[in-house]
Amino acid sequence: MSEKKTINDAVSKRYEHGFVSDVAADTFAPGLNEDVIRRLSAVKNEPEFMLNWRLKAYRKWCTMKMKTWASLNIEPIDYQAISYYSAPKTQDGPKSLDEVDPELLRTYDRLGIPLYEQKMLAGVAVDAVFDSVSIATTFKDKLKEAGVIFCSFSEALQEHPELVEKYMGTVIPVGDNFFACLNSAVFTDGSFVYVPRGVKCPMELSTYFRINAANTGQFERTLIIAEPGASVSYLEGCTAPMRDENQLHAAVVELVALPDSNIKYSTVQNWYPGDENGKGGIYNFVTKRAVAHERAKVSWTQIETGSAITWKYPSVTLRGDDSVGEFYSVALTSNCQQADTGTKMIHLGKRTKSTIISKGISAMKGQNNYRGRVKVGPMAEGARNYTQCDSLLLSDTCGAHTFPYVDVANATAKVEHEASTSKIADEQLFYLGQRGIREEEAVSLVVNGFCREVFDQLPMEFAVEAQKLLEISLEDSIG
Amino acid sequence: MLTIKNLHAEVEGKKILKGLNFSAKPGQVHAIMGPNGSGKSTFATVLAGKEDYEVTDGSVVYKDTNLLELSPHERAHLGLFLAFQYPVAIPGLSNINFLKTAVNTIRKHQGKDPVDAYDFLAQAKALAMRVGLGESFLSRGLNDEFSGGEKKRNEIMQMLMLNPSLCILDETDSGLDIDALKTVAAGVNAHRSPDHIIVVVTHYQRLLDYIVPDFVHVLIDGAIVKTGDAQLAKELEKKGYQWLMESAGGGA
Ligand SMILES: Nc1ncnc2c1ncn2[C@@H]1O[C@H](COP(=O)(O)OP(=O)(O)OP(=O)(O)O)[C@@H](O)[C@H]1O
Numbered sequence: 195m196s197e198k199k200t201i202n203d204a205v206s207k208r209y210e211h212g213f214v215s216d217v218a219a220d221t222f223a224p225g226l227n228e229d230v231i232r233r234l235s236a237v238k239n240e241p242e243f244m245l246n247w248r249l250k251a252y253r254k255w256c257t258m259k260m261k262t263w264a265s266l267n268i269e270p271i272d273y274q275a276i277s278y279y280s281a282p283k284t285q286d287g288p289k290s291l292d293e294v295d296p297e298l299l300r301t302y303d304r305l306g307i308p309l310y311e312q313k314m315l316a317g318v319a320v321d322a323v324f325d326s327v328s329i330a331t332t333f334k335d336k337l338k339e340a341g342v343i344f345c346s347f348s349e350a351l352q353e354h355p356e357l358v359e360k361y362m363g364t365v366i367p368v369g370d371n372f373f374a375c376l377n378s379a380v381f382t383d384g385s386f387v388y389v390p391r392g393v394k395c396p397m398e399l400s401t402y403f404r405i406n407a408a409n410t411g412q413f414e415r416t417l418i419i420a421e422p423g424a425s426v427s428y429l430e431g432c433t434a435p436m437r438d439e440n441q442l443h444a445a446v447v448e449l450v451a452l453p454d455s456n457i458k459y460s461t462v463q464n465w466y467p468g469d470e471n472g473k474g475g476i477y478n479f480v481t482k483r484a485v486a487h488e489r490a491k492v493s494w495t496q497i498e499t500g501s502a503i504t505w506k507y508p509s510v511t512l513r514g515d516d517s518v519g520e521f522y523s524v525a526l527t528s529n530c531q532q533a534d535t536g537t538k539m540i541h542l543g544k545r546t547k548s549t550i551i552s553k554g555i556s557a558m559k560g561q562n563n564y565r566g567r568v569k570v571g572p573m574a575e576g577a578r579n580y581t582q583c584d585s586l587l588l589s590d591t592c593g594a595h596t597f598p599y600v601d602v603a604n605a606t607a608k609v610e611h612e613a614s615t616s617k618i619a620d621e622q623l624f625y626l627g628q629r630g631i632r633e634e635e636a637v638s639l640v641v642n643g644f645c646r647e648v649f650d651q652l653p654m655e656f657a658v659e660a661q662k663l664l665e666i667s668l669e670d671s672i673g
Numbered sequence: 674m675l676t677i678k679n680l681h682a683e684v685e686g687k688k689i690l691k692g693l694n695f696s697a698k699p700g701q702v703h704a705i706m707g708p709n710g711s712g713k714s715t716f717a718t719v720l721a722g723k724e725d726y727e728v729t730d731g732s733v734v735y736k737d738t739n740l741l742e743l744s745p746h747e748r749a750h751l752g753l754f755l756a757f758q759y760p761v762a763i764p765g766l767s768n769i770n771f772l773k774t775a776v777n778t779i780r781k782h783q784g785k786d787p788v789d790a791y792d793f794l795a796q797a798k799a800l801a802m803r804v805g806l807g808e809s810f811l812s813r814g815l816n817d818e819f820s821g822g823e824k825k826r827n828e829i830m831q832m833l834m835l836n837p838s839l840c841i842l843d844e845t846d847s848g849l850d851i852d853a854l855k856t857v858a859a860g861v862n863a864h865r866s867p868d869h870i871i872v873v874v875t876h877y878q879r880l881l882d883y884i885v886p887d888f889v890h891v892l893i894d895g896a897i898v899k900t901g902d903a904q905l906a907k908e909l910e911k912k913g914y915q916w917l918m919e920s921a922g923g924g925a
């Protein structure tokens with residue numbers, strides 16, 4: 195029996211990670227042009243192909259417009275007002291933790307990232323991204339032994355440029371969409387994972403992202419490659435300090451699952467969602483996509499509780515025969531948050547299979563949209579998809595909407611869709627209350643129950659964290 | 674000691690309890706019988722404190738405390754337990770997780786430490802067996818897709834786990850097969866103690882063959898119109914309620 199830790203006295207916590215740490219940052223003046231991109235690439239001492247790639251992306255981006263079809267209210271973003279590079283002062287990278295700015299370490303402590311003693315996440319390698327430069331990586335040796343490469347994207351560009359060049363952009367082309375294109379031009383750092391043929395990665399890989407310096411857009415780039423027969427589980431967690439202005443976040447994540455490999459990618463997001471009026475939250479536009487080759491399996495699990503605006507559709511292109519794609523999602527919106535999330539499953543290979551489980555929770559004035567596309571190509575004999583979208587409404591002023599798009603070009607394919615919308619019943623709260631459980635905790639229990647299918651997909655320590663985040667995010671959301 | 678005087682209550686403007694008087698002492702078992710729609714479940718629900726049930730008159734005092742001022746969870750902390758006629762399902766909330774939360778909440782209120790997870794699991798497994806539910810029920814969603822009888826067994830299991838001092842069992846015997854009935858009755862009898870008040874609402878005298886009550890009350894049209902001993906239940910079985918309705922005629 196998998197017993198997930200219960201949430202205790204929920205709800206009355208303020209956002210705990212809302213603070214700004216005082217690290218002197220080395221920051222570019224705001225603005226974006228080719229020169230900025232050249233400087234960025236030079237500062238990072240990148241190989242030439244990278245600079246050319248960035249410039250190509252930038253030129254393409256200048257011709258693009260932001261799509262408006264996601265049903266979100268978005269204030270126009272001034273891209274010239276953003277600074278595209280900021281690095282903590284310790285430029286050359288610390289050799290040990292003693293060299294790390296103690297202020298940074300305190301920041302991590304408050305975020306609950308245990309750098310000294312990894313008691314909590316024992317067995318988990320943490321590659322912490324602080325603003326734009328990776329400052330600490332642990333468990334490297336153990337991974338090295340297995341032949342696994344897990345490092346910052348910048349480091350990968352120095353140490354393994356041929357791998358980066360070979361795979362970068364193969365899943366998400368430069369001009370795929372407005373934000374991915376911008377990311378391609380100006381990305382600063384992120385994570386790189388390479389698991390060699392037949393290797394099962396010996397530990398869960400984890401990265402914590404954090405936005406810190408004011409007005410610094412974050413443009414992470416993550417690339418994960420699983421060679422044939424390899425398997426890896428990657429955890430991404432995000433928190434951000436409180437801000438007055440909306441901050442832009444436009445990440446790109448590419449997963450390459452070669453034949454018979456297995457990639458599990460889990461995200462728990464805890465960005466400041468903005469105050470009751472929606473002011474001060476994070477704009478989160480993320481492009482995440484995987485390609486699954488023959489018999490490979492890719493699984494996306496995401497818990498979204500933060501951000502003023504989330505726009506995110508982790509997708510799987512099921513290219514190889516018998517490949518499998520999964521998407522498990524919990525999205526909670528409260529205050530004035532808007533979430534437009536979902537997934538795309540593109541079935542190209544024969545007997546490809548996909549499963550989509552989406553749980554949307556809306557509270558206060560939150561708006562939650564599920565947008566899913568299931569596409570079955572003409573060659574995808576016997577492809578199967580199962581989609582389940584459930585919405586839970588916690589107030590009378592919130593909303594949930596589902597937009598399933600199904601596009602089937604092969605008659606042997608089976609596509610199933612189920613959807614439900616519910617409210618927490620007074621009877622449920624009364625039942626729990628009668629058993630001594632106070633109302634706030636009762637709400638948490640019902641909401642957690644609603645999300646259980648998704649939580650069960652998370653690694654244990656993340657599942658506990660996810661429930662805690664949900665609990666914090668439910669604050670003031672009752673009624 | 675539970676003392677209820679002249680209780681009047683309404684739901685959505687409809688008057689349902691109309692001057693109900695009732696009292697019980699620790700150690701006693703009371704049975705409440707009465708026709709469909711007479712207000713038995715309403716009575717139980719009002720005692721447990723459901724919000725939309727408005728008490729318009731009267732008093733309810735338990736352990737020298739005015740129950741009517743307390744919210745449902747506070748009443749539970751005071752020892753009140755209601756086995757629901759129709760237990761609600763909470764999908765995805767595992768039975769065991771729910772039970773542990775309930776037990777720990779009550780322990781916290783009593784100033785005790787949370788239960789040891791290992792001991793608790795062992796205890797829960799033993800209790801599940803005792804009420805005839807397999808271990809698999811512990812990890813299933815609370816009452817989620819349980820059969821009618823399984824829900825009732827689960828209510829009894831919770832009662833035994835939480836060890837409340839004032840139990841109201843609302844038709845816990847309805848819809849049970851004969852073995853389940855014996856199991857439930859055995860659970861209730863095991864819970865009988867000089868410290869506990871047990872109130873069983875039932876339509877069937879056969880339950881009272883297994884749980885012999887100290888008192889039997891007849892509730893008609895929102896008030897208790899007759900009180901007797903176990904013999905009264907047998908009489909009702911033969912005669913029905915008509916004769917009492919007539920005497921209660923024009924009541925309240
Ligand atoms: N929420 C409600 N709104 C309106 N009327 C209600 C509500 N709840 C109960 N009633 C009415 O109150 C009366 C008493 O109902 P109650 O459920 O207490 O009866 P009961 O004695 O438990 O019946 P049974 O033996 O069938 O369980 C019924 O007429 C019922 O229709």
Ligand SMILES: [Mg+2]
Nearest residue numbers: 713714715758
């Ligand atoms: Mg009833």
